Amino acid sequence: MPKRLTKSFFGRSVHKVAPDLIGATLLVNGVGGRLIEVEAYHHTDPAAHSFRGPTERNAVMFGPPGYAYVYRSYGIHWCLNFVCEPKGSASAVLIRAIEPTVGLAAMRRRRGVADERLLCSGPGRLCEALGITEAHYGLALDRAPFELFARQGEVEVVAGPRIGLTKAVELPWRYGEKGSRFLSKPFA
């Protein structure tokens, strides 16, 4: 049986948690798959939502690790983050892509596309496929509807610059499974 990820897993450096998440399994209400691509956001990083201090939107980032930070992107999409590091660090990992393995029919229905590679390859797509909305803001990651399991076996993790930023564009804080077809974009 895979090991469940608990709060102690998330209460570490965001740069340790992020690569350790690659290959882990994420389910939401029993639907999901293998984590393929994530990005780290540290509170000292100008691109992080927590960089300018606490607000109503980012409040959960300033709390304890192991909770979901969900925000609206471009007024249209939802994006899912896992809060990491000790309480107050205000750092998180953005979940950018998964390889869909469980609940394919539900994901296709929510997304309105059939192609597996278009179901969950991108932060907005993934939230639509898994049914993640503001209702998931602040929920604990070790309780329903979330289920997180540690990876089993070896995974080759690569790192590179994050996607879609205008600040701190050079920091290599995007992590992914080398060569996966389910990355939102290939690594250079």
Added chain:
DNA sequence: TGCCCGATTAACT
């Protein structure tokens, strides 16, 4: 109060 712009996506040319 008003204005600018973004951790995106899909549908264009």
Added chain:
DNA sequence: GTTAATCGGGCAA
């Protein structure tokens, strides 16, 4: 390669 959709946060005034 380019652009519309769409809206809340953050900052200037």
